[in-house]
Amino acid sequence: MLEQRVSVIGAGAMGEALIRSLLGRDLVSAETLMAADVRRSKLDEIRQRFGIGVTADNREAARFGQVLILAVKPQQIEGVLRQIGPDLTTGHLVISIAAGVRLRFLESHLPEGVPVVRVMPNVACLVGEAASGFSLGRWAGDPEAERARRILGAVGQVFLLPEPLLDAVTGLSGSGPAFLGLVIDALADGGVACGLPRDVAVKLAAQTCLGAARLVLEAGIHPAVLRDMVTSPGGTSAAGLQVLEERALRAALAGAVRAATRRSQELSAGGSEEEPANGRLS
Template sequence: MKLGFIGTGNMATAMMGGIIENHIASPEEIIGADPFAPGRERVKEKYGIRVTADNNEVVKNAEVVILSVKPQFYADVIAGIRDDVTDSHLIITIAPGKTLSWLADQFQKPVKIVRTMPNTPAMVGEGMTGACKNAYVTDEDMEKALSILNGFGKAELIPEHMMDAVVAVSGSSPAYVFVMIEAMADAAVSGGIPRSQAYKFAAQAVLGSAKMVLETGKHPGELKDMVCSPAGTTIEAVRVLEEKGFRSAIIEAMKKCEEISKSL
């Protein structure tokens, strides 16, 4: 599979790592473009891929092109490559707020587009990606796209109207979790645990809890109840979280995230 990246930043780097490690594409089959020389040289040295400063060189040498630049640069990037994009190319986007309709308008011609929203845990092979497609994408194309996306975590095909909610629950949510881990560690330090160990205890607890949700199939509320013994320490901690609006704060933060995503 000839795979091209326009943009070689953190998300592109994470995706490349998983794709290469899982033998979805070899380094020789990947080309990345970036106007920032240190950025493209970094991925060349790390993965052995071919790099260039020319976006159109990527399009001309790839079957699948991943637009891994910031949303505000999408219009200019697409304007620069659209003449070289053909109906045989599969375009994968990772920008919040850029709808399939908007993307089609930018290309000004029929193009196969898969819109996705990955997240930064892709950097450790545990990404979660939502994906939707336009009418030109065949089942075979979508299978190819999902094989790429599953190379750095897990991917789910969803209707486009859910994409802004995916931004809130997955794309942006690592930041909420990091804030929680930091707060848990601060409390642990206050209780006498050294900082380095506090982060480890907090992060491992979050990792293990998430794994229990995924692997047991039990409702999170049921798993929570399993930890909360009558008159015990945990139920008191949960009571304080509810009193302070922990659950509501998460919901309201995600609704705001979804609102902003829709406006991009």
């Protein structure tokens, strides 16, 4: 269990997923967790569902928590930082999941010496299967990295990376669910064309992707080895793979990740309020 009290500022889908996972994994108790949000109805719902403290005052949340998780939209982040800044000390840890908001910006709106961590999660955090990257600010060291890893690990896998690589995380795991949604839909279309009921085809396609991912992650099977495991000479998989290679699926997916990464870089550099990949989760 974490020794520090935690405040989650922003109780939208992402904030609620973190609250649920932190409690469910016994990383915090209800007495050491608080949620802040401007929506009174949402706070009432959170209090009834999880039995934790709630507030509409971000400064109250900052005074309560030693770890502050900022789960608000990028266009709201500056206002939140200005509100909580006067109450923060070097003993706090600020974890931001605001898409595209860089460490330099976060630190410039907080007192000097406050440790900051920037995170790029993805939509699968809603089911505890996120693929997240995080980077450390100037005043965050090994203890803060370990604390962030434990918190973010409650909703999936997490990787410590230099901040410039978070754009690639956005392009791959942030945008990846959209790409895989297209893949699942296309596989299901193929199944329907071959006579399967639509609902069965969708579930078969989704479960097939899930099973393949678990073989890679849990059994440690390399994707190329997985391909060879189910591909016999002249067999069904070989016939299907030939079509995918002829139609350049591999190049298309790799190109999609590169394009999404470039767009993330453009949005971060330009200070756009458009939200890449995970923005609608806040």
